[in-house]
């Protein structure tokens with residue numbers, strides 16, 4: 001491969017050359033997160049966490065945009081811990097809503113194509129499965145902030161796609177117990193990152209659900225990763241009540257993916 005076609009290590013993005021299929025300059029927010037770090041690998045982009053670009057600080061956002069001059073922005077940064085968002089609503093709103101507004105404003109300057117990563121938490125948490133055009137009705141503050149951000153994206157005037165999805169990392173399950181009665185069509189994080197690129201490079205626009213072809217409880221998945229994980233019901237859980245137990249996503253607009261279970265060593 002010619003040197004000029006390789007992703008630049010210094011700047012962390014590909015040179016612009018659509019004619020040879022090389023991706024345009026890309027900026028991925030939340031690049032140190034679970035999903036963002038997979039996207040960074042796939043796109044060969046710069047790894048941006050909050051220290052390199054704090055999305056709540058417009059000057060910091062503008063500085064990075066002026067450096068990268070993105071033609072494509074994938075906005076994955078957010079406060080993602082549902083319970084933390086519930087107990088610190090102000091911070092969740094600042095990052096997830098005001099932060100998204102800053103990223104959109106900077107994207108406008110470069111007229112960047114905009115991909116926003118969203119969640120089934122914009123729905124009611126019961127009465128699913130939920131399609132792209134199902135009624136949104138968040139039951140916790142995290143879901144509310146993600147929905148408010150979706151609305152900002154829709155009204156941004158940019159060329160946008162909103163991808164709602166749900167994922168879990170490979171590797172050891174990080175808790176000792178997992179819900180047997182909270183469901184979604186989970187995929188693994190690296191699968192979702194690859195699917196995001198498929199959606200992004202397709203002609204599809206608007207809201208798209210990237211989802212699995214099968215429903216699992218969190219316990220079903222956790223047991224695959226950590227066979228000793230214990231069962232927990234939502235009633236037994238002594239944390240937040242308004243988590244919702246039905247997070248199933250369906251799609252009318254895109255294909256569904258089969259959960260790729262990692263092979264044991």
Ligand SMILES: NC(=O)c1ccc[n+]([C@@H]2O[C@H](COP(=O)([O-])OP(=O)(O)OC[C@H]3O[C@@H](n4cnc5c(N)ncnc54)[C@H](OP(=O)(O)O)[C@@H]3O)[C@@H](O)[C@H]2O)c1
Nearest residue numbers: 030032033034035049050054055076077078080118119167
């Ligand atoms: N996890 C899920 O199951 C799930 C499901 C559906 C949708 N989503 C959505 O998918 C996206 C990625 O989720 P994730 O679980 O991969 O996230 P994560 O692991 O919690 O990582 C969050 C990322 O956001 C960054 N961030 C937080 N505050 C920031 C700020 N003020 N300025 C700049 N960056 C900031 C973090 O940077 P630092 O490392 O510097 O803090 C980190 O890179 C989110 O938009 C989330 O709402 C997640």
